[in-house]
Amino acid sequence: MNHFEAFREREIVQRLTAEIRRISKRPVAFMEVCGGHTHAIRKFGIPSLLPEHITLLSGPGCPVCVSATSYVDQAVAYSRLPDVIIATFGDMIRIPGSTSSLDREKAAGHDIRIVWSALDAVKIARENPGKRVILLAIGFETTAPVTAGALQYAFNNKVENFFIYSAHKIMPPTMETLIDEGVPLDGYLAPGHVSTITGTSIYENIASKYGKACVIAGFEPVDILESILMLVRQVEEKKPSVEIQYRRVVRPEGNIPALRMMNEVYGLRDDWWRGLGILPASGLAPREKYARHDAERMIPVEVEETIEPKGCICGEVLKGVKKPVDCPLFGSVCTPATPAGACMVSPEGACQAWYKYEAKV
């Protein structure tokens, strides 16, 4: 009946954890770069099943967490313009900007709507021809093809009042930067859904140039534990490589039509990551051909000066060099109900996952 159950079977879980304990000799730290993994690891209590010397670090893989405060500020500024409707995915509306947030603007009467898919935003544009509809396009390689598809659809069907404000980012530059910056990690639990689109080639450097283990992992407990086992094996045998655990979904070559669509619509640009600063060629912006649907080009707006929350260490948490509990604001000033930093807003953010599920009990 429930197709998830096969991947949550206790017996298989026990077999995998026993095997991890058997072969894992030296202390290791693995980073999961996908927020979906962070959430699943905490929700199922996976750290409590691992030996003490295996550390799981949460990386910069939650799209709303890595988005810049200035991005929220600009979205807020757009929402205050006359005849604008902001279409956004749910979590974004609670991310604190410098002096406001989208949920506060919504409460003040500005038209901000939560959508479940990018095409819903195009539909809103069609139904409101007198308004400019701006989709807040966030996410990695997983969601970029989807907003690219919506943008292409609007372009081909002349939905002139549909715009995208892109904060799309790609994964490889940040994964390499973290190693360059000396974050102590032995391998990556690579993002399953990003890899569905990109295939394995984007991780080649991780193994060949940097000598780190890399396993593309699924999101169920059995997937995650099997991936950890594969990482441990690579480390113990000193044979770093790029392996796919999530074989039922990921192909080595990726999803070629989706990649083609993404490349047709978006080009690379330097982009700002919370905690990492500006990384070259790490963000996606609409190409010249699609300029008339690009909010940044077409809708000028004055944006307030950025103020970062005082004391918040989201940046270091996203790099994996500090744990959420190391933050002076964690659990006191900053909670899921009153988030100071972005990592506390999203269920995929490391801080909220720690707050909700705690590491070990």
Next chain:
Amino acid sequence: MRKETILLGHGSGGRMSQELIRDLFMKHFGGEVLTAETDAALLELPPGITVFTTDSYVVSPLFFPGGDIGHLAVCGTVNDLAVSGGSPLALSASFILEEGLALEELERVVSSMAATAREAGVAIVTGDTKVVEHGSCDKLFINTAGIGVLDPQYRGISHARDVQPGDRIIVNGFLGDHGVAVLAARQHLDISGAIVSDAAPLNKMIGRVLEEKVPVRFMRDPTRGGLATLLCDLAERTSLGIELPESSLPVRPEVKNICEVFGFDPLYLANEGKVVMVVPAEDADRTVALLRQDPHGREACIIGTITHDHPGKVVMETEIGGRRIVDMLAGEQLPRIC
């Protein structure tokens, strides 16, 4: 007077209001106290402690699989009285109507309220109607207040004063049905009626457990915030721990699947026909058996234990055998579910 829609005049207090009250509310609610048309209802309460509660209902959409806003407005308030250990006796019903609301929709809601009140054995004894301009509310909001009496021996139930380590935690059936039913209706998901809201008046089922002298130590209904939020509050309030094996939680496979797709956690989904009871370990099986005698308690089961360990915290053994903390709901999983 069967005009098709509600007009501002229906809230004027004049002739149109009078007609609406007589031809719609009186017709369905009836009853001696209401039809006396006094400014305030005159009630003679039996001896005991008076219990009194109020709740407003703003659910969207008005009609969803397994219920509607009217059914909910009676169940919610009746259950608040019942889980305090009280016997619900009378309700008030106040309506805020948006100009332009179809009269036919209002009548369906009112008739559903009347039917639910009859099932629960409570009378609707007073009420009010206001009409606001189009856009000032979303079709129809309802407030109900309820009054009942409580046998003084049950006064500890809502305070959780007598909860002790070793006590068992019981719930009367599947979790999360209401939250998912409303979500499905709102998102126009075609789940072919697979999941319907559990909204139901629980006073008769709870009454039976109390009549059989089960020493219930705590009761509450896991509505907004779901089971997780209720148990976290109980752990904090008692400074005791709660042990919650995930494998013992009754969740329909259909609900589990929808939660996986939408990223919801059934632990935090609202229920409108569920009660969580804490009873001494030796009374647990008997309580489950009593609950199962009622149509609203067929899937009753024991879900957890009160412990000395980890005071103030709810700890779950996950389905794969891991351990983690369960925390309260922060923010909204889904707005306007009741």
